[in-house]
Amino acid sequence: AKDYELRQYESAKWVSTVIRGESQKEAMRQGFWKLFHYIQGKNEKEMKIDMTVPVTCLVKSGCTDFKISFFVPFEHQDSPPQPTESDVFIEERKAAALFVRSFGGFASPEKYAEEADTLARTLRNRGQPFHEDFFYTAGYDSPFKLFNRHNEVWYFKK
DSSP states (O other): OTTOEEEEEOOEEEEEEEEESSOHHHHHHHHHHHHHHHHTTOBTTOOOOOOOSOEEEEEETTOOEEEEEEEOOGGGSSSOOOBSSTTEEEEEEOOEEEEEEEEOSOOOHHHHHHHHHHHHHHHHHTTOOBOTTEEEEEEOSOTTOOSSOOEEEEEEBO
16 A cells, blocks of 8 residues: 555564653653663673664553664574663564554654554554554664654554
């Protein structure tokens, strides 16, 4: 479809942290730095790991817990170094089909929510079953990139 795509993702490991009781913007800031410290060597192997994209944020309706995640680079998928901070963890996301809506510009929590609403409405109108109680935001660019920015919202297909 022109306004969204359906992607199939293989199972993969992500390094994640959950930030509780903050605004989404503040959770993203805190979560990003916790994960950034992990890839800078705050792990059991004191290993530097390349930054990857996207950076995702799990948003659940009516919930103020946000799970921020970095994709573990392919060369570390088999055995990612374990985090040394107790609130940073490695998770394996199962293979899944995702409905994805892409958009440009600097994405705020409000913009992500608006794009997720648009995607949800489109999927409902087209009779596509999806998990409506949560979505992921996905950011692909450094804050220093000014033009041709790429952001996404993801809903899991039922």
